[in-house]
Amino acid sequence: MxxxxxxxxxxxxxxxxxxxxxxxxxxxxxxxxxxxxxxxxxxxxxxxxxxxxxxxxxxxxxxxxxxxxxxxxxxxxxxxxxxxxxxxxxxxxxxxxxxxxxxxxxxxxxxxxxxxxxxxxxxxxxxxxxxxxxxxxxxxxxxxxxxxxxxxxxxxxxxxxxxxxxxxxxxxxxxxxxxxxxxxxxxxxxxxxxxxxxxxxxxxxxxxxxxxxxxxxxxxxxxxxxxxxxxxxxxxxxxxxxxxxxxxxxxxxxxxxxxxxxxxxxxxxxxxxxxxxxxxxxxFSVAKAKFYERFRGQFNERQEKMIARMFREGIDGFKGGLSAENYIAITKTSRATATRDLQDLVAKKALTRIGERRHTRYFLNLADRFEVVQQN
Missing domain, CATH: 1.10.3290.10 (Fido-like domain)
Known part of the structure; x- marks a missing residue:
């Protein structure tokens, strides 16, 4: 050669x-x-x-x-x-x-x-x-x-x-x-x-x-x-x-x-x-800052911990989305409390939800994520 x-x-x-x-x-x-x-x-x-x-x-x-x-x-x-x-x-x-x-x-x-x-x-x-x-x-x-x-x-x-x-x-x-x-x-x-x-x-x-x-x-x-x-x-x-x-x-x-x-x-x-x-x-960083500004003071301690963890996962987030089991494991809470917390986050439009029952998954609601790019 x-x-x-x-x-x-x-x-x-x-x-x-x-x-x-x-x-x-x-x-x-x-x-x-x-x-x-x-x-x-x-x-x-x-x-x-x-x-x-x-x-x-x-x-x-x-x-x-x-x-x-x-x-x-x-x-x-x-x-x-x-x-x-x-x-x-x-x-x-x-x-x-x-x-x-x-x-x-x-x-x-x-x-x-x-x-x-x-x-x-x-x-x-x-x-x-x-x-x-x-x-x-x-x-x-x-x-x-x-x-x-x-x-x-x-x-x-x-x-x-x-x-x-x-x-x-x-x-x-x-x-x-x-x-x-x-x-x-x-x-x-x-x-x-x-x-x-x-x-x-x-x-x-x-x-x-x-x-x-x-x-x-x-x-x-x-x-x-x-x-x-x-x-x-x-x-x-x-x-x-x-x-x-x-x-x-x-x-x-x-x-x-x-x-x-x-x-x-x-x-x-x-x-x-x-x-x-x-x-x-x-x-993603811009969207994260806007997300926290929008929801400042609206989450309980467990929700704060979970949201912070989701952001730490980066732009790809939890593979396949956040499950109730993830929430229970990370926040060390009961299934009933996890269900209430997740429903509350969806109602506040902090999370979006897809699927049903054990296939339910949650994602950060960053719908305005690309707004900055479009403005420039």
Whole structure:
């Protein structure tokens, strides 16, 4: 197998700009919509929304690599990093490291890119990691850097990166390219095109022993933020994680050639899907604030607890809707009391109800959820 970095035209990628133009326009349009909706969120809600969005990205970018972290710990660390308070909780190394990297991407997105940036990110990610020999430097081992799967006796090689001896020169060229294609660079590129190339280019070099995927996705976030002039807050890792097999398949296919139109279209469409997810989550936050304003002082303690729990479930809510059994279990009350509470919430139009008897399910009544978007 001949890889992209072994081709004579490496690292000069070719692609159809016309195929990307409508996607680039949609990205800029949706970015404006996001800013319009975000203005309707109160300052306190904005801070919490930032924590929610960034922590979700931290959790999902780790989950893509098979590492599952604690949400509360990641959020506690992010609050510290963003100057939003310190709850004094002990934060495990992995959660602290990914939170530090994500906060750095958010806070310093417009800083020029350098190998120092990468080395700092790598040190953050590898906090407490003892299996990696070289931390905060490019890989140095003589063995081939391969991505393999299947049985040890019959491995399938999905990709092989350039040897370690080439990494330094490859990364010098990559860093120069990244800075030159920024909005104020010598040969600036549109947002989606630049983010897509940056991710594939970086992953093709695979400069570190571990952490390349997480750093590569952070690079795409940095590229998007630089092109927008502010942190994008898009749910990129969240979206990739939901379609992980497609993501890995596209990376594998695209690592064999330097004609990358299919990769860039795929990655652009992934970013647009991530934008839609983020916009929906912001709308949900606005709707939550309006919901509590509308029903302030109208719920008893059990109802307050249940409503708060439903909002914590996020935009997807309880899978299949809230049941009476859910209500009883969460509020620790009797069936008769649960029935009265739920009927009262429906009568007040705080919840909507579908189904009958044991198939009855309840949902938050957020009918005006998209009103803000329609007004802009």
């Amino acid at each position: 001949t890889w992209n970095w072994e081709q004579p035209d490496w690292p000069h990628f070719s692609y159809d700009t016309q195929a990307l133009e409508p996607l680039e326009r949609e990205f800029l349009l949706r970015s404006g919509e996001f800013l319009g909706v975000f203005r309707h969120v109160s300052p306190d809600e904005r801070d919490q929304l930032r924590i929610d969005l960034i922590s979700e990205e931290a959790l999902k970018t780790s989950a893509i690599e098979g590492e599952y972290l604690n949400r509360d710990s990641v959020q506690s660390s992010l609050r510290q990093q963003l100057g939003l308070g310190n709850d004094g909780k002990r934060i495990p190394p992995a959660e602290r490291g990914i939170a530090e990297m994500m906060a750095d991407v958010y806070l310093h997105f417009f800083d020029p890119f350098s190998d120092r940036t990468l080395f700092n990110w790598h040190k953050m990610l590898m906090t407490g990691e003892r299996r990696v020999e070289v931390v905060g430097r490019y890989r140095e081992h003589a063995d081939a850097m391969q991505i393999v799967s299947n049985r040890l006796d019959e491995p399938r090689v999905h990709f092989e990166a350039p040897p370690s001896s080439r990494v330094r020169s490859e990364m010098d060229t990559f860093i120069t390219w990244f800075n030159d294609t920024s909005p104020k660079g010598k040969v600036s590129l549109p947002a989606l095109t630049r983010a897509g190339i940056a991710h594939l280019y970086f992953e093709s070099i695979h400069p570190f022993e571990d952490g390349n995927g997480r750093i590569g996705r952070a690079l795409s976030e940095k590229a998007l933020a630089q092109n927008l002039g502010e942190p994008s807050l898009i749910s990129l890792a969240w979206t990739i994680e939901r379609h992980r097999k497609t993501y890995y398949r596209m990376l594998e296919i695209s690592s064999r050639d330097n004609k990358i139109t299919d990769w860039l279209v795929y990655f652009a469409e992934t970013i647009l899907e991530a934008q839609r997810v983020t916009l929906t989550r912001v709308e």
